[in-house]
Amino acid sequence: MLKKNVLSIAVVTAAMSLAACNDTETVADPVEPEVTTEEVVVVDPVVEAEPMVEAEPMAETDVVGTQTIGEMAASNEDLTILTAALQAAGLDTMLMADDKYTVFAPTDEAFAALLTKLDMTKEELLADEATLKSVLPYHVVPMVVTASDIPYGTDIETANGQAFMISEDNVITDASGNTANIVGTDMMATNGVVHVIDTVLLPK
DSSP: OHHHHHHHHHHHHHHHHHHHHHHHOOOOOOOOOOOOOOOOOOOOOOOOOOOOOOOOOOOOOOOSOSSOHHHHHHHOTTOHHHHHHHHHHTOTTGGGSSSOEEEEEEOHHHHHHHHHHHTOOHHHHHHOHHHHHHHGGGGEESSOOOGGGOOTTSEEEOTTSOEEEEOTTSEEEOTTSOEEEEEEEEEEETTEEEEEESSOOOOO
16 A cells, blocks of 8 residues: 555656646747848949030131132232233222122133234233223123032123123133133132133133
8 A cells, every 4th residue: 555655656746747847848939030131232333424525616618708809819820911901901990899790710821822812912912901891891790600500501691791601511612612611610709709711701
C-alpha cells in the first residue's frame, strides 16, 4: 500500500513538473525581418547648358550703288572716251539726274575700234557733236533693265528713238546690223544700271 502511494506521488510530481515546463517554455515564432521596398531614384548628372550665342545679323546686299551713272563712268578707267564723249555732247548731266536709265557702255577699246573703222581721231569724234548726240543716246534705255530682266529677242527702245535686239547669248544687234557682246553686267548706280559692251552701237 505504501508502495502504491509513493508511486502515485512520484507520477503526480512528474506530471506537475512536466506541466510546469510546458508553461515556462514558450517557443517563439520566428520573426521575419521587415522587407523595405525603397524606390531607387537614378539622378542624371547635371549638365550645364552651353550659353546661347546670338547670330550676327546678316548683312543686307547693297543692290543700289553710291554713284550716279555719270559719276560711275567718270571713275572707271575703261570708260574714259565714253565719259569725254558724254561731256562733249552735254549728256553727262542727264546721266547724273534722278531719272532711271540703263546704259550699255562701250569700253575705250570699243571706241578705238570705231575710230579705226571711221578713220577718225579721238579729237575729231569729240568735236562732232551731231554724231555724238545721235550715237550716245542709242546706248541708253530710259528704264532700269538688269541682266535678269533683259527681254531677249525683243526690240528694246532707246533714248535715241531707235531700237536694238539682244540674243540669249548676250549679243546685241544694232540697227546698222553690227553686233556687240555684253562683257559686264549689273553695275548698279543710284539712278540705274550699267552694262559694259565691247563695240559701239550705231543707229541707222
